[in-house]
Amino acid sequence: MTTLPASTEKKLGLVIDLDTCVGCHACVVSCKGWNTENYGAPLSDQDPYGADPSGTFLNRVHSYEVQPTEGPAQLIHFPKSCLHCDDAPCVTVCPTGASYKRVEDGIVLVNETDCIGCGLCAWACPYGAREMDQAAGVMKKCTLCVDRIYNENLPEEDRQPACVRTCPAGARHFGDLGDPDSDVSQLVAERGGMDLMPEQGTSPVNKYLPPRPKDTWEEVDILAPLLEPVAPEADGLLGWLDRTLGKVGGK
Amino acid sequence: MHPAPSIIVFTVLSGLGFGLLTFLGLGIPTVFGGVAFGYFTVAYLLAVIGLASSAFHLGNPQRALKAFTQWRSSWLSREACLSVATLLVMGIYGAGLVFFNTKLSTLGLLGSLLSVATVFATSMIYGQLKTVPRWNSWTTPALFVTLSLAGGALLAGQIVFTLAFLVLAGLLQIVAWILGDGRFELAGSTQQTATGLGSIGTVRHFESPHTGTNYLLREMVHQVGRKHAQTLRAISLGLMVILPVVLLWLGVNYVTVGLAAISHIAGALASRWLFFAEAEHVVGLYYGKR
Numbered sequence: 001m002t003t004l005p006a007s008t009e010k011k012l013g014l015v016i017d018l019d020t021c022v023g024c025h026a027c028v029v030s031c032k033g034w035n036t037e038n039y040g041a042p043l044s045d046q047d048p049y050g051a052d053p054s055g056t057f058l059n060r061v062h063s064y065e066v067q068p069t070e071g072p073a074q075l076i077h078f079p080k081s082c083l084h085c086d087d088a089p090c091v092t093v094c095p096t097g098a099s100y101k102r103v104e105d106g107i108v109l110v111n112e113t114d115c116i117g118c119g120l121c122a123w124a125c126p127y128g129a130r131e132m133d134q135a136a137g138v139m140k141k142c143t144l145c146v147d148r149i150y151n152e153n154l155p156e157e158d159r160q161p162a163c164v165r166t167c168p169a170g171a172r173h174f175g176d177l178g179d180p181d182s183d184v185s186q187l188v189a190e191r192g193g194m195d196l197m198p199e200q201g202t203s204p205v206n207k208y209l210p211p212r213p214k215d216t217w218e219e220v221d222i223l224a225p226l227l228e229p230v231a232p233e234a235d236g237l238l239g240w241l242d243r244t245l246g247k248v249g250g251k
Numbered sequence: 252m253h254p255a256p257s258i259i260v261f262t263v264l265s266g267l268g269f270g271l272l273t274f275l276g277l278g279i280p281t282v283f284g285g286v287a288f289g290y291f292t293v294a295y296l297l298a299v300i301g302l303a304s305s306a307f308h309l310g311n312p313q314r315a316l317k318a319f320t321q322w323r324s325s326w327l328s329r330e331a332c333l334s335v336a337t338l339l340v341m342g343i344y345g346a347g348l349v350f351f352n353t354k355l356s357t358l359g360l361l362g363s364l365l366s367v368a369t370v371f372a373t374s375m376i377y378g379q380l381k382t383v384p385r386w387n388s389w390t391t392p393a394l395f396v397t398l399s400l401a402g403g404a405l406l407a408g409q410i411v412f413t414l415a416f417l418v419l420a421g422l423l424q425i426v427a428w429i430l431g432d433g434r435f436e437l438a439g440s441t442q443q444t445a446t447g448l449g450s451i452g453t454v455r456h457f458e459s460p461h462t463g464t465n466y467l468l469r470e471m472v473h474q475v476g477r478k479h480a481q482t483l484r485a486i487s488l489g490l491m492v493i494l495p496v497v498l499l500w501l502g503v504n505y506v507t508v509g510l511a512a513i514s515h516i517a518g519a520l521a522s523r524w525l526f527f528a529e530a531e532h533v534v535g536l537y538y539g540k541r
Contacts, residue, residue, distance in 0.1 A: 025460075054466070061460050065457040066451045066452045093379070122466070123382065126534060138310055197445050199440055210447060
C-alpha cells in the first residue's frame with residue numbers, strides 16, 4: 001500500500017549549502033551518469049544533438065538573483081532534487097503502489113516494474129523532483145543513490161550519493177537528519193537550515209542552508225576630501241566656450 | 252497544466268456516461284427491452300471510451316491492472332475500482348431491464364450511487380492536489396459531479412432535471428472561475444517561499460538549469476491559451492449552459508434536445524480544456540513562471 005509510514009527509523013537526506021554552491025553543475029552530471037548506468041531505466045535524452053534537446057534529470061541547478069533592499073544583488077546557485085519528504089504527497093497519490101517511502105531509512109523510491117507512467121506523482125510534487133522518462137515511460141526520481149550508499153563493493157568513501165561525492169565545493173552533505181547528533185543535523189542547527197515551500201505541508205527531509213550574510217557595503221574613500229573640485233566655474237577660453245555654447249544651445 | 256486531449260476527452264465523456272447511468276439506475280426513465288438496450292449502450296460507450304482514452308495517457312498501459320490495488324490511499328486507484336464496480340453493477344441491472352423485463356431497483360440504486368462516487372473520485376484526482384491551488388478547492392468535485400448529472404439528465408431526456416442541473420452547473424462554473432482566480436495567491440506559495448531566499452530580498456530567476464525545455468515545463472507550466480481565457484470562458488458557458496437552456500425552453504423535441512446535447516458537450520469540452528490550461532502548478536515558481 002502506498003500509504004506513508006507513520007515514522008521511519010532513519011531520515012537519510014541531503015543538506016545543501018547555498019552559500020558554498022558555485023553552480024558548476026558537476027552534481028547534475030555525476031547524477032545523470034550514475035543513474036543512467038546503474039539502478040533502473042536509464043535517464044534518456046530526446047534529440048540530444050538536435051535543435052530541440054531535452055532529457056530526464058534527477059537533479060537540476062537553478063540560479064537566482066536576489067536583490068536586497070540595499071546593496072548589490074546576490075547570485076545564488078540552487079541545486080534541486082527530491083527532498084524525500086516525511087509527508088510525501090507523491091507517494092499517496094500513486095494508484096499502483098509503485099511509489100513508496102522506505103521505513104528503514106525514509107528514502108522515497110519508485111518500483112519501476114509497477115509504474116504505469118500516469119504522471120500523477122509528478123503533479124503532486126511541488127518541487128518538480130519527479131520526471132517521467134520519455135523513452136521508458138516510467139517515473140524517475142532521486143534514489144539518494146540507494147545503490148551506492150549501502151554498496152559494500154565500493155570503497156567506503158564512495159558510499160554516498162554521487163552528487164555529494166563529486167561536489168568540488170563541499171556544498172552538499174549527506175546523512176541521517178532524524179538523528180539530532182549527526183553531522184548534518186548539527187550543520188542544520190548551526191546554520192539555520194530551512195525547508196522549501198513549508199506552506200505545502202510536505203515536511204521535507206532535505207534542508208537548505210541559507211547564504212551567510214554578506215559584508216556591509218559602505219563607500220569609504222579617504223582621498224575624497226582632498227579631491228574636491230578646485231574650479232567650480234570655468235574661466236578663460238574654456239569659460240568663453242562654455243558661455244557661448246550655452247547661448248547657442250539655449251542652456 | 253498541459254491540457255492533454257486524452258484527459259479532457261476522458262473526464263468529459265466518462266462524466267457524461269456515468270451521469271446517464273446515475274439516472275438509469277434510479278429508473279428515470281424506467282425503460283425495458285430494446286429502448287433500455289439503446290440507453291445502456293450510449294452510457295457504456297461514453298464511459299468506456301472515456302476510460303480507454305485515459306489509458307492513452309499512460310507511459311506503460313500494459314500494467315494498468317495494478318492501478319486497482321491502492322484504493323486505500325489513492326484517488327486515481329479509487330476511481331479505477333469505482334468505475335469498474337459501477338459498470339459491473341449497472342451491467343447486471345441493465346441486463347435485467349433489457350433481457351428479462353425485470354427492474355432490480357436496489358441494484359439500480361447502488362449503481363446510481365456508484366456512478367456519482369466514480370465521478371467524485373475522478374474530480375478528487377485533481378481536487379486533492381495542493382500543488383495546483385486552482386483545483387485544490389471544493390468547487391472541483393462540486394462542478395464535476397453537477398456537470399455529470401446535467402449531461403446525464405440531458406442524455407436521459409429528463410428536461411426538468413436537465414434545466415435544474417444545467418443552471419446549477421453554470422453557477423458553480425462561475426463561482427469556480429472567480430474563486431479559482433485567487434486561489435494561487437491564497438495558497439501563499441511564491442518565489443520567495445519556493446527558494447527560501449525571501450529573507451534576503453526579492454528573488455528573480457536568473458538562469459534556467461538547462462537551455463531547452465523539460466518534462467516539468469511541458470507538463471506543468473503550460474501557458475498557451477491563457478490570454479484568451481476570458482473569451483473561452485464566455486464561449487464555454489454559452490455552449491455548455493446558456494444555449495442548451497434556451498433550446499430546451501423553446502421546445503422539447505428530438506431536434507432541440509439533440510442540439511442541446513451537442514452544444515453542451517462542446518461547451519463542457521471547452522470548460523475542461525480551460526480547467527487544465529488555466530491551472531497553475533507551484534513548480535513554475537522555480538522557473539520564474541506561472
